[in-house]
Amino acid sequence: MRLPPRLTQAFVVSLLGLATAATLVILVFVIVFILRKGLPAIDSEFLFTKPQDMGRAGGILPTLVASVILPLIAVAIAAPLGISTAVYLTEYTRESRVTRMIRFGADCLAGIPSILFGLFGFIFFVTILRMGWSLLSGGLTLALMILPTIIRTTEEAIRAVPNAYREVSTSLGATRFRTTAKVVLPNALPGIVTGIMLGVGRSIGETAAVIFTAGSSLRMPASIFDSSRTMSVHFYILAREGLSSEMAYGTAAVLILSVLAVNLVAYGLMNRFIRRRS
Amino acid sequence: MIRIGEKTVRRLLMAAAFSAIGGLLLIALFIFKEGLSFFIETGFRRFLFSDVWDPQSGRFGIFPMLVASLWVTLGAMTLGAPLGVSVAIFLVEFVPRSVMRVVKPTIELLAGIPSVVYGFIGVMVLAPFIRSSFGGPGLSLLAASFILGVMILPTIISISVDAITAVPASYREGSFALGATRWQTVRMVVLKAARSGIIASVILGMGRAVGETMAVIMVAGNAVKIPHSPLDSVRTLTANIALEMGYATGRHREALFATGIVLFVVIMILNTAAGVMVRKRVSGKRG
Numbered sequence A: 001m002r003l004p005p006r007l008t009q010a011f012v013v014s015l016l017g018l019a020t021a022a023t024l025v026i027l028v029f030v031i032v033f034i035l036r037k038g039l040p041a042i043d044s045e046f047l048f049t050k051p052q053d054m055g056r057a058g059g060i061l062p063t064l065v066a067s068v069i070l071p072l073i074a075v076a077i078a079a080p081l082g083i084s085t086a087v088y089l090t091e092y093t094r095e096s097r098v099t100r101m102i103r104f105g106a107d108c109l110a111g112i113p114s115i116l117f118g119l120f121g122f123i124f125f126v127t128i129l130r131m132g133w134s135l136l137s138g139g140l141t142l143a144l145m146i147l148p149t150i151i152r153t154t155e156e157a158i159r160a161v162p163n164a165y166r167e168v169s170t171s172l173g174a175t176r177f178r179t180t181a182k183v184v185l186p187n188a189l190p191g192i193v194t195g196i197m198l199g200v201g202r203s204i205g206e207t208a209a210v211i212f213t214a215g216s217s218l219r220m221p222a223s224i225f226d227s228s229r230t231m232s233v234h235f236y237i238l239a240r241e242g243l244s245s246e247m248a249y250g251t252a253a254v255l256i257l258s259v260l261a262v263n264l265v266a267y268g269l270m271n272r273f274i275r276r277r278s
Numbered sequence B: 001m002i003r004i005g006e007k008t009v010r011r012l013l014m015a016a017a018f019s020a021i022g023g024l025l026l027i028a029l030f031i032f033k034e035g036l037s038f039f040i041e042t043g044f045r046r047f048l049f050s051d052v053w054d055p056q057s058g059r060f061g062i063f064p065m066l067v068a069s070l071w072v073t074l075g076a077m078t079l080g081a082p083l084g085v086s087v088a089i090f091l092v093e094f095v096p097r098s099v100m101r102v103v104k105p106t107i108e109l110l111a112g113i114p115s116v117v118y119g120f121i122g123v124m125v126l127a128p129f130i131r132s133s134f135g136g137p138g139l140s141l142l143a144a145s146f147i148l149g150v151m152i153l154p155t156i157i158s159i160s161v162d163a164i165t166a167v168p169a170s171y172r173e174g175s176f177a178l179g180a181t182r183w184q185t186v187r188m189v190v191l192k193a194a195r196s197g198i199i200a201s202v203i204l205g206m207g208r209a210v211g212e213t214m215a216v217i218m219v220a221g222n223a224v225k226i227p228h229s230p231l232d233s234v235r236t237l238t239a240n241i242a243l244e245m246g247y248a249t250g251r252h253r254e255a256l257f258a259t260g261i262v263l264f265v266v267i268m269i270l271n272t273a274a275g276v277m278v279r280k281r282v283s284g285k286r287g
Helices: A005-041 A044-048 A061-092 A097-111 A114-128 A135-159 A163-171 A176-205 A231-240 A245-277 B006-017 B019-042 B044-049 B063-094 B097-110 B115-134 B141-151 B153-165 B169-177 B182-193 B195-211 B214-220 B237-245 B250-286
Strands: none
Touching: A005 A245, A005 B063, A005 B097, A005 B115, A005 B153, A005 B182, A044 A061, A061 A097, A061 A135, A061 A176, A061 A231, A061 A245, A061 B006, A061 B019, A097 A135, A097 B019, A097 B195, A097 B250, A114 A135, A114 B019, A114 B195, A114 B237, A114 B250, A135 A176, A135 B019, A163 A176, A176 A231, A176 A245, A176 B006, A176 B115, A231 A245, A231 B115, A231 B214, A245 B097, A245 B115, B006 B019, B019 B044, B019 B250, B044 B063, B044 B250, B063 B097, B063 B141, B063 B153, B063 B182, B063 B195, B063 B214, B063 B237, B097 B153, B115 B141, B115 B214, B141 B153, B141 B195, B141 B214, B153 B195, B169 B182, B182 B195, B195 B237, B195 B250, B214 B237, B237 B250
């Protein structure tokens, strides 16, 4: 039996609409569920005191500090490398076998599961380079992980800078380097920051790669050579060992809020950037 | 101010440009270095197809984990792929652009929710629900598949939306001019033109599902056995590595790195396949 096309369309569209609604409901549920259970646990004591009794009581201050330092280390290493890569790919070469290889490498790196980053970081940074479980080992591992994101977004941002800008700069006698540094990069800045913020968001939420490289010490880190537990690792341990569900929800809420805030800034910047361009 | 020559700049940038591929090679090198000799000594078939994993007696067969990873991934794709592609079609073809401009970033924003949080929701909400309505331990293949299916949605939606948006408007107009409805146009023209991009999105989602670790550890139950029903507790390849890495030494640790090799190879195959699909789309449009 063949239904009239209009009827089929109405049927299919309502199915697709239902799928979309279901997706949004599930995703929003995750956030609302965590925030509703977790927000009541958050107060200044929770945020600004040390955990007690393995995290069953007290606050989460050292994990909060670790979750700030670790992404900073990662970005400090990945941003210069990623931006240089993108500048090289867009301003300094033509499409060739080499650029395709570099892009393919970055795409593959983006697809590597975080547990493999963890294994690698554990063997390479922690063991072979003798950095031990430390914020530095974790930061270096995360740097590799967020590198592809920074390369990709920076590349797109640089490509969006109109060619006329470069031509004017070149016609004024500027070298390619000066044109890149004074004209291209400043105009691509919001896009570049988007990539960096996305990397920060990913670093804050990461667990598998961090637990084997930065370790899980609950003490306040005195330097980047100390082992320290990030919020996400702390939350994972609280949840898995069933130490305290109140603390787990509270930590999860802080975790989600920080990741969402960081990503919101990232997408906000990207939107403004796109609007300015078009 | 020190003047840096153009040539120096070019060389420095080129060196930096190899950082990503260098990182990839380093990761491959060290995971293979730690695990390959074990892999060869144990034998390809004994390691992959033996179903006894007992580190204490020195027997390392990853077949149950291999099967579990396969089923969990298939389960996740069964939910995530049709749902994700449906959402993408709906957003591009059937709602005003202004709605899509709000919904798509929202979904991408949600991609940032850490995997441990999804795992936690699985433990607190989904597992008890499965236990009370279908029986079994709750923490199961089914729970893991569902959570992963949801987690890969943003990946699939975001890339599929881009692929469908990239189909030229003239294709649609041609179809409308022939009297086709919008859905007929989508089914017969748009989806055909966007096919390789959509397939790429599904493959990338699959890569994410295979590689996901923390959420799976929390909801899959982690029993080392070949599952006979979706309600059985299972342990995936990734979970196996993460669960035992903390205390493994000697041969046991090598076995975990060998598991990492298997995972690495699977992921590289998926990445390459997705890359081929994306390139096909680009060259198809030019030609």
